[in-house]
Amino acid sequence: MAVATETLGKSEEITPVAIPTTKPSYSLWGLAFRRFLRHRAAVAGMIGLALIFLFAFGGSLFYTEKYANTPDVLNRLQAPSWLQDPPTWEHPMGTDSVGRDVLARMIYGGQISLIIGFASVLLAVTIGAVIGALSGYYSGSVDSILMRLTEAMIAIPSLFFLIIISKMLIGSVPNISFAGRSLSGSVPIVIFVIAIFGWMVEARIVRSQFMSLKQQEFITAARAIGVKDNNIMWKHILPNSIAPIVVFASLGLATAILTEAYVGFLGLGVQEPTASWGNILNQALSYLNRAFAPIDFIHRGVWWLWLFPSLAIILTVLCVNFIGDGLRDALDPRGLVD
Amino acid sequence: MSRYIIRRLIQAVLIIFVITIVTFVVGRAAADPMAAYTNNPRISAEDKARIRHNLGLDQPLPVQYLSWLGGVVKGDFGNSFTTKQKVTDMIAERLPATLILMICALITTVIVSLLAGIYAATHQYSAGDNLITAATFVGFSMPVFFIGLSLIFIFGVGFKAWGLPYLPTGTAVWDQNNPIEWIKHLILPVATLTLIQAAGYTRYLRSSLLDVQHQDYIRTAKSKGLSDRVVLWKHALKNASLPFVTILGLDIALLFGGALVTETIFSWPGIGRLFWEQSNAGDFPVMMAILLIVSTMVVLGQIVVDVAYTFLDPRIKLA
Numbered sequence: 001m002a003v004a005t006e007t008l009g010k011s012e013e014i015t016p017v018a019i020p021t022t023k024p025s026y027s028l029w030g031l032a033f034r035r036f037l038r039h040r041a042a043v044a045g046m047i048g049l050a051l052i053f054l055f056a057f058g059g060s061l062f063y064t065e066k067y068a069n070t071p072d073v074l075n076r077l078q079a080p081s082w083l084q085d086p087p088t089w090e091h092p093m094g095t096d097s098v099g100r101d102v103l104a105r106m107i108y109g110g111q112i113s114l115i116i117g118f119a120s121v122l123l124a125v126t127i128g129a130v131i132g133a134l135s136g137y138y139s140g141s142v143d144s145i146l147m148r149l150t151e152a153m154i155a156i157p158s159l160f161f162l163i164i165i166s167k168m169l170i171g172s173v174p175n176i177s178f179a180g181r182s183l184s185g186s187v188p189i190v191i192f193v194i195a196i197f198g199w200m201v202e203a204r205i206v207r208s209q210f211m212s213l214k215q216q217e218f219i220t221a222a223r224a225i226g227v228k229d230n231n232i233m234w235k236h237i238l239p240n241s242i243a244p245i246v247v248f249a250s251l252g253l254a255t256a257i258l259t260e261a262y263v264g265f266l267g268l269g270v271q272e273p274t275a276s277w278g279n280i281l282n283q284a285l286s287y288l289n290r291a292f293a294p295i296d297f298i299h300r301g302v303w304w305l306w307l308f309p310s311l312a313i314i315l316t317v318l319c320v321n322f323i324g325d326g327l328r329d330a331l332d333p334r335g336l337v338d
Numbered sequence: 339m340s341r342y343i344i345r346r347l348i349q350a351v352l353i354i355f356v357i358t359i360v361t362f363v364v365g366r367a368a369a370d371p372m373a374a375y376t377n378n379p380r381i382s383a384e385d386k387a388r389i390r391h392n393l394g395l396d397q398p399l400p401v402q403y404l405s406w407l408g409g410v411v412k413g414d415f416g417n418s419f420t421t422k423q424k425v426t427d428m429i430a431e432r433l434p435a436t437l438i439l440m441i442c443a444l445i446t447t448v449i450v451s452l453l454a455g456i457y458a459a460t461h462q463y464s465a466g467d468n469l470i471t472a473a474t475f476v477g478f479s480m481p482v483f484f485i486g487l488s489l490i491f492i493f494g495v496g497f498k499a500w501g502l503p504y505l506p507t508g509t510a511v512w513d514q515n516n517p518i519e520w521i522k523h524l525i526l527p528v529a530t531l532t533l534i535q536a537a538g539y540t541r542y543l544r545s546s547l548l549d550v551q552h553q554d555y556i557r558t559a560k561s562k563g564l565s566d567r568v569v570l571w572k573h574a575l576k577n578a579s580l581p582f583v584t585i586l587g588l589d590i591a592l593l594f595g596g597a598l599v600t601e602t603i604f605s606w607p608g609i610g611r612l613f614w615e616q617s618n619a620g621d622f623p624v625m626m627a628i629l630l631i632v633s634t635m636v637v638l639g640q641i642v643v644d645v646a647y648t649f650l651d652p653r654i655k656l657a
Binding site for chain 1: 349352353354356357360361364365475476478479480481483484487491592595598599602603613614617620622625628629632633634636637640
């Protein structure tokens with residue numbers, strides 16, 4: 001590899017005009033982008049995710065959030081209206097246990113679920129980068145303490161822990177205003193809780209990157225001219241380990257959206273009336289577990305309460321996984337990530 | 339080798355120590371054992387203080403931690419807040435159901451994923467392989483409750499509505515002395531767990547089998563004139579099973595925690611559901627005990643897996 005890049009570099013110097021026209025040279029990201037475009041599943045995932053975003057954010061043009069959050073108890077638990085006689089489009093995905101329109105809740109819930117997914121991954125990536133960087137750069141006792149913490153967090157079954165933490169934090173949280181909307185204060189808490197459980201793998205990846213990169217000559221050179229530790233870590237080493245972080249973040253996004261679904265399904269996620277894909281699902285669970293529930297579930301089969309949000313979650317996660325796979329192949333053709 | 343194991347065990351003790359701290363901090367911060375009395379006008383402030391004192395809650399947190407840890411080391415997790423039973427008894431009562439469910443699910447998972455993984459790897463890029471790969475991708479992206487609810491809806495609700503013999507979905511009480519009833523109630527939860535777990539196992543097995551196929555020792559084995567079957571089962575599979583064994587080890591360790599979501603959906607009387615029920619009641623001693631036991635199992639299981647590597651792949655030297 002070293003030889004090849006060297007000759008490429010030289011020929012560029014000798015014939016500076018010919019190369020851009022016949023053989024355009026690409027940066028790491030340019031090459032990665034081209035490889036990504038050749039990954040058909042990843043491109044499909046990209047398109048799919050764009051459509052999901054369009055649904056969640058474009059849908060606000062058709063339904064107001066007030067409509068999504070307003071109960072209508074006379075029309076509770078209606079099956080999708082196009083299945084009824086006469087078929088209408090009033091409630092295309094039916095209504096929930098207090099008569100709110102499921103489609104409108106899917107739209108506003110989708111916004112919340114996507115925001116939670118992206119925000120918690122961003123937070124998790126930051127935590128993982130800091131812990132991995134400190135651990136890999138300083139080694140020694142800092143490393144052993146941080147790695148024991150990481151291993152401890154990996155060993156703790158996350159769903160159990162999520163339940164305890166959510167129980168602790170989501171009590172009576174006040175509503176918050178965000179971007180002109182009033183949201184349940186549980187949204188940032190859910191972001192935080194998911195992030196606490198999302199950084200461990202990344203910390204290990206970043207740590208191993210730092211351990212090998214800090215031995216390299218450009219770091220020795222930086223140190224020789226007196227660059228401070230902080231700058232070496234964040235300005236010199238971190239940008240060189242961005243590729244595995246990006247791959248991790250994309251796969252972490254899939255996990256984060258799934259986690260929101262699990263927590264929401266168990267009723268510990270975003271609190272009503274704010275919708276999320278997870279908490280629409282929770283109603284299906286409550287129809288399973290209440291004393292009268294089996295009757296309702298079996299005789300009325302409230303399938304629209306779990307089928308539509310589940311499908312939205314599966315599609316999103318599938319698209320994100322495809323994108324993650326494509327990014328992995330594009331950024332790391334020789335297996336940078338362990 | 340024995341030095342390696344000793345060093346790993348010392349590390350494990352440290353990790354478990356960190357886990358006990360995390361568990362205690364979260365458990366105590368989240369739970370005020372006195373919460374049940376706060377709004378009770380019949381209990382005077384002095385009584386509350388006396389109860390606090392008797393429970394040791396008036397002592398500084400580090401002291402409380404040490405006394406809790408002292409009990410845990412002796413296998414005493416204290417008493418439940420709600421039922422006042424010993425936590426260990428409550429867990430022991432739920433353990434058999436969880437073990438039955440999880441072991442059945444693990445066995446079917448291993449069988450299904452071995453078959454699917456080997457088929458996919460030996461018929462690379464065939465229609466069957468593409469189907470298996472697609473299915474594992476979808477399975478990977480699915481929340482377990484979706485599979486559970488779908489199975490209930492089809493085989494419980496749907497079959498009953500269509501007049502077909504339907505499967506119990508676990509919401510009813512059943513005769514627990516009748517083994518046939520047990521099997522009937524096991525089918526849907528085991529199928530749910532198998533479908534979700536097999537996706538990961540199959541994916542890892544397929545890719546590691548494909549990796550191994552092109553290695554020198556496989557070529558040597560083939561050129562010795564060994565049959566494909568022997569090469570696959572005796573040579574390739576043993577080596578390709580490393581990632582498989584890794585997740586198997588993790589799942590065996592997690593076995594003791596049961597499957598929270600699946601058990602909740604199917605009302606299975608296991609440890610996962612115990613955790614869920616007690617978490618709704620704010621019963622932190624039970625939650626802390628389950629959390630700690632399962633985490634410890636995972637830490638120890640990791641060591642077993644690492645040692646197992648040396649038997650599966652003699653090239654791995656632990657130091």
